Amino acid sequence: MSERLVLAAGLALIITLVLSPFLIPVLRILKFGQTVRDDGPKRHLKKAGTPTMGGLIFLVGIIVSAMVAAEQPTSLEMVTLVGITLGFGLIGFIDDFIKVVMHRSLGLRAYQKLIGQFSLAFILMWISVRWLGRGTDVAIPFTSLHWELGWFYYALISLVIVGMTNAVNLTDGLDGLAAGSTMFSGASYIVIALLAAIQGGGVAVLAHETDMAVFAAALVGGCLGFLRFNTYPARVFMGDTGSLALGGALASLAVLTKSELVFLIIGGLFAVEALSVIIQVISFQTTGKRVFRMSPIHHHFELGGWSEWKVVIVFWTAALLCALVGIMAYMPTLG
Template sequence: MIGILVAAAIALIVSIMFTPYLVRVFSRQGFGQEIREEGPQGHQSKRGTPTMGGVAILVAMVVGYVVAHLFNTSESPTASGVLVLFLTVGLGLVGFLDDFIKIRKQRNLGLNKTAKLVGQLVVAISFAVLAVNFADKNGLSPASVRLSFVRDLDIISFGTIGFVVFCYLLVSGWSNAVNFTDGLDGLAGGSSAMVFGTYVVVTFWQFRYNCGLASPQPGCYYVRDPLDLAVVAAAAMGACIGFLWWNAAPAKIFMGDTGSLALGGLVAGLSIMTRTELLMVIIGGLFVVEMLSVVLQIAVFRTTRRRLFRMAPFHHHFELAGWAETTVIIRFWLLAGICAMFGLGLFYSEWLSFGGSR
């Protein structure tokens, strides 16, 4: 438990202190965000705001994780924790390249779709292959080849090759979903903090009721290294909150694809490692809705030549309808919180259904 608190506190402090340093450095270098001309006109005033702030989130998260283990030497870094960090940082590097190209070429488009997908493919496949190895003394690997809700579903098994494909689709989907959500000041950062805070509870609960303990209890979980995953989730939560201090409207810096792709990868990695892939659809419901709004907008326009929303992702729809940006952000934060609480409630009720005691 101490490691979780240390990871969150250190990540929070590093993020709060390091972010303004990046603001000054990136401002001097001219690393400003380009704004879409067809977007809400109120966003044009944000042109030139420093971007690539996701670097602060990644640095704070990694530092928080490392310091937590240095502070609590009885708990060593685990395969599960290191692999999730690898996935997060790897996708952050893909996003960093995307952001850097945007800045260099002074345009709103960085890596082309093929290059970005290839980058996500390499990182996701490397993660998937490694995740089904490194079995512990009980034969439990960090990831399972079965589809899961709150635990593995015995009726659906992908096999190793199928799991690698599924993992790529999951990582690509979640990283793009968070990327779509990152369109208003603090929206993605605040929503991500809620998701990771929820997973601190989920992973710590899995640690408390782990089937690998000497006396497993009803409803226990077959999850490898849940306590270390709680440390990762806590570090990510602290890093997002610290960044939000400077990213909340009016933002002093944007996280860019560096942050949004990394956070999406972390969402995917946590869902895979904790055997809660379908539950994450509920906990991260806001991200899912944002991505669906883009998919529906494209599908409807291509079939009817009419737009379903004024603009997608659909947080811009409400802006164009006359809502103030801060109103949209706060109401979407509320939706993100409702999704997280509902998902946590389902997680707990499922445990009770197995005979867990209150």
């Protein structure tokens, strides 16, 4: 098993490292350049024109390596993980294409993105419940209790999936922040998938659960490889193509390992980023005042005088701590 995990992570790392020097110039030639908000931190203005949509690079590495290293690459679990990840990536790609290539500032409208995201969320849940025997109960973090939700499962967990996927997207505002944070979350899902395999028992169950660990390992390797070109000063950005795909990958792992509520802890940094935006919008619309200098919250610290690299390091540390606490929160749920 350890060999397949190393193969998945290593192959994703190598593919991403090899593809990047070739594809980054292509993105630049095609003028797939990043636009920068005028109302954002002024030092970000120099990033305008940096190639974006780089998520395509690590998506190739993640998918290829996961399929190569998996014991059962055509199993429904693996096909679901790959399909949902690519589905969210496609939504991001269309949004990026409209904004970057067609030069329309808005991209997809919010309702269009949400329709696509909720559709993918329901597909993920339906397959998991109806064909993979996942059930409609959710594990309560830090306890052995399971809450049977019935049909309410679809309503609640779809909000978790879509909310957390967009939270990853919101986190992608500083060089290396989203990729590094996702790497830590993905690493926690290697552990969680293996714990689920040990608890589940049986050869068939073991193969399926460990293949989830393989996918998580590929996710870690792809993010690590991308960081070589995405840390400050970034040579390429992942765009919505990459950030939504990463969010979809983590959400898929959460559903298939029955750790949806634990995901809120593992992705605690993402949740805080999204919450900061919600608080800012509500406060400004109701009182006309802003709680933060700028949201998402990583920009608040930038405008407070922190260097971009300092913000990223501190937030990576927070993401690592969230991942470790998430593993601890998951262990009691196995009963």
